[in-house]
Amino acid sequence: MRTNRRLDPPECHTCEKKSNPLLCTLQDPELKHLSEHKTYNFYKKGQLIFHEGNRPQGLYCIDDGKVKIHKLGEEGKEQIVRFAKEGHVLGYRSLLSNEPYNASATALEDTKMCFISKSAFLDLLQENTNLSIQAIHLLTSDLKNAEQKIMNMAQKSVRSRVAEALILLKECYGTEEDEMTINSSLTRRDISNIAGTTTETTIRVLSDLKSEGVVELPGKKIKILSIKDLMRIANIFD
Amino acid sequence: MKKLSCSNCVFDNPSLLSNIDNSCSSKYEGRTKVKFLQGELIYSQGSKTDGIYCISKGKVKIVKLKKEQHEFVLWYAEPGEVIGIDSVINNTSHYTSAIAAEDCELCYVSNEDFHLLISSSQGAAMDFIKILCSKIDFIEGRFINLVSRTIRSRLAEQILQLLIKKNEGREMPVKEIPFDADEIAGIIGTSKNYLYKVMAKFAKDGILKTRMNKLKVLDHNKLLKEATGI
Numbered sequence: 001m002r003t004n005r006r007l008d009p010p011e012c013h014t015c016e017k018k019s020n021p022l023l024c025t026l027q028d029p030e031l032k033h034l035s036e037h038k039t040y041n042f043y044k045k046g047q048l049i050f051h052e053g054n055r056p057q058g059l060y061c062i063d064d065g066k067v068k069i070h071k072l073g074e075e076g077k078e079q080i081v082r083f084a085k086e087g088h089v090l091g092y093r094s095l096l097s098n099e100p101y102n103a104s105a106t107a108l109e110d111t112k113m114c115f116i117s118k119s120a121f122l123d124l125l126q127e128n129t130n131l132s133i134q135a136i137h138l139l140t141s142d143l144k145n146a147e148q149k150i151m152n153m154a155q156k157s158v159r160s161r162v163a164e165a166l167i168l169l170k171e172c173y174g175t176e177e178d179e180m181t182i183n184s185s186l187t188r189r190d191i192s193n194i195a196g197t198t199t200e201t202t203i204r205v206l207s208d209l210k211s212e213g214v215v216e217l218p219g220k221k222i223k224i225l226s227i228k229d230l231m232r233i234a235n236i237f238d
Numbered sequence: 239m240k241k242l243s244c245s246n247c248v249f250d251n252p253s254l255l256s257n258i259d260n261s262c263s264s265k266y267e268g269r270t271k272v273k274f275l276q277g278e279l280i281y282s283q284g285s286k287t288d289g290i291y292c293i294s295k296g297k298v299k300i301v302k303l304k305k306e307q308h309e310f311v312l313w314y315a316e317p318g319e320v321i322g323i324d325s326v327i328n329n330t331s332h333y334t335s336a337i338a339a340e341d342c343e344l345c346y347v348s349n350e351d352f353h354l355l356i357s358s359s360q361g362a363a364m365d366f367i368k369i370l371c372s373k374i375d376f377i378e379g380r381f382i383n384l385v386s387r388t389i390r391s392r393l394a395e396q397i398l399q400l401l402i403k404k405n406e407g408r409e410m411p412v413k414e415i416p417f418d419a420d421e422i423a424g425i426i427g428t429s430k431n432y433l434y435k436v437m438a439k440f441a442k443d444g445i446l447k448t449r450m451n452k453l454k455v456l457d458h459n460k461l462l463k464e465a466t467g468i
Contacts, residue, residue, distance in 0.1 A: 099375070
């Protein structure tokens with residue numbers, strides 16, 4: 001399944017993308033140990049990384065690229081739960097709780113990832129109590145995010161949810177040189193899957209926003225003209 | 239306030255203190271037990287506490303309050319579960335409020351004790367991680383459920399809500415409500431055209447009847463069934 005292109009894996013202790021609170025608090029000897037026990041893989045755009053319901057075999061750490069975490073709804077409709085980018089860790093929750101994967105992960109662009117086997121990670125967890133405290137930190141903030149999301153879905157209108165999805169995309173992908181155009185070519189369908197609505201409705205809301213002068217839509221791209229207005233529509237206040 | 243021993247406190251599910259050995263548990267026997275009456279606020283969002291609560295008896299509801307809106311219940315915490323974690327772990331103010339859903343007894347574990355516990359006992363830390371994981375799974379599952387509901391069931395729920403609002407404080411409940419297609423389409427997230435289509439299907443199934451800008455509910459039970467999907 002995985003395409004191995006004989007890539008040189010980056011060493012954990014010299015990794016410049018240290019931003020995840022889980023592995024990056026480890027000391028040098030432990031990181032060296034991890035480097036020896038990990039593999040490095042390449043995933044093509046659109047390739048599945050792991051599937052909902054399967055048993056986890058290890059931990060994924062993104063070196064380069066972007067990944068979407070998604071779940072299947074009741075009627076087979078896809079819902080994007082969140083995005084992950086360089087330095088983020090995937091699949092830790094199932095590993096920690098020893099449960100099947102709760103969601104699937106798919107590469108959104110060509111992605112390179114380190115893979116740490118289940119036993120190597122769990123051994124580390126046994127030896128290092130600091131790591132389990134870090135895991136608790138990470139999980140607590142995940143819980144807060146999940147709570148926030150369900151609140152939004154239950155109480156916000158579709159219009160503000162779409163506006164929020166745009167802000168999320170801008171934060172995750174960044175902007176092009178003009179500092180307005182979102183640096184991604186996600187489809188309208190993807191946006192609707194984040195906002196939890198249909199593609200048709202998303203297109204309608206986007207064209208409403210366009211006629212109000214909040215966004216511009218050159219081709220597949222989205223250009224945010226007034227982030228302030230968009231924030232107001234998204235109704236973000238806490 | 240009376241003292242209690244963790245080793246006597248047994249729950250079916252993994253609880254925070256169920257996995258520590260006896261030598262360790264004696265340290266925590268000095269913990270204090272607090273009682274709350276039904277409806278009493280345990281902590282409120284925006285405030286800070288210097289410890290967590292482990293529920294020993296009764297149910298606690300975790301809610302989020304928003305301006306001018308009803309409280310939104312995120313989950314019900316049962317005996318063995320731990321509440322108020324976010325404030326202690328990340329040293330921030332509480333993101334949610336906790337209200338006693340029935341008369342309950344909680345064990346208060348101070349911040350220091352808690353950190354000592356998870357750093358000294360690997361088993362306790364793992365149990366705690368499992369509690370957190372299952373909570374996140376539960377919330378994400380609910381989220382997907384909420385999102386993947388059809389327009390049909392969302393519309394049914396919206397009509398029921400309008401009906402309840404209309405009948406508030408009336409002695410004789412009415413079955414007819416004013417109906418604004420633009421507004422309803424906006425709330426449930428669809429176009430006016432599609433809304434009319436679904437309304438026509440409802441009318442065909444004998445659930446409701448529309449005339450001019452009024453909507454009359456004919457079969458309340460069927461509408462309830464559409465909304466809940468049961």
